[in-house]
Amino acid sequence: MKIIAVIPARYASTRFPAKLMQDLGGKTVISRTYDAAVQTNLFDDVFVVTDSDLIYDEIVSQGGKAIMSIKEHESGSDRIAEAIENLDVDVVVNVQGDEPFINKEPLEKVLEVFRNDTNQQVDLASLMRQITNPDDIKNPNNVKVVVDQNNFALYFSRSMIPYPREENVGVLYMQHIGIYAFRKQALLDFYSLPMKSLEASEKLEQLRYLEYGKRIKMVETSHVGIGIDTPEDLEKARKML
Structure with missing residues (x-):
């Protein structure tokens, strides 16, 4: 099974322009981020896919591998799908370009899903972690996921799901952690299928997969990624480094 990592890297950013540079x-x-992905030794290859000449040149000049996007894309999945369409690969892992402190353990857990999926019933695998703080649960920036008894995703939402009409029944609130591993065909199917109403309403691309019947296996983790979304985040990252 050939596994690659792809890092979608847009130059523009609403909150922090040019943050990746x-x-x-x-x-x-x-x-x-690129170096950290390579150093996990989990992937047969690592690529940055970008719409920016600056980012492309930055990676290539240091001996890395980069792919220029040909089209404009609304989502990371679209950008990755275009890039891998003609690559010989079985599983593609989406690594966030603004998370340079990659933790190997949760990535290993996600990839183990496909190694154990002998009947190929899983289209995607992703991560979730339990949250207990009421403010975190209600925050629409924290995407929640509910799963079935086999940890396949039933729904993702910015809303509080499930709604606690009856309390003290043992409900756990799980936050979606946006690391994805895709079978190549699932990613290509996503690229060719139009957006439907649930995705359009919640602005969550993972809902397109569910709406078209794809199966997303969720893996629980305690890991919290450290993303760089603001200049303040960058200062924290510098101190951490």
Whole structure:
């Protein structure tokens, strides 16, 4: 089974323009993320896919592998699908370009799903973690997921799901952690299928997979990624480094 990592890297960012090209301990954020993905030794190959000549040149000049997007894309899945369409690969892992402190353990858990999926019943695998703080549960920026007894996703929402009409019944609230591993065909199917109403309403691309019958296996983790979304996040990352 051939497994690759793809790092979608847009230059523009609403909250922090050009964040991926900011300096983080003598290297750009995107270079640190690329190096961290390579150093996990989990992947047969690692690529950055970008719409930016600056980011492309940054990776290639350091001996890395980068792919230029041909089209404009609304989502990371679309950008990755275009890039891998003609690559010989079985499983594709989406690594966030603004998370340079990659933790190997949760990635291993996600990939283990496919190694154990001998009947190929899983289209995607992703991560979730339990949250207990009421403010975190209600926060629409924290995407929640509910799963069946086999940990296949039933629904993702920015709302509080399930709604606690009856309390003290042992409901757990799970936050979706946005690391994905896709079978190549599931990703290509996503690329060719139009957006439907649930995805359009919640602005969550994973709902397109569910709406078209794809199966998403969720894996529980305690890991919380450290993303760089603001200049303040960058300062924290510099101190951590």
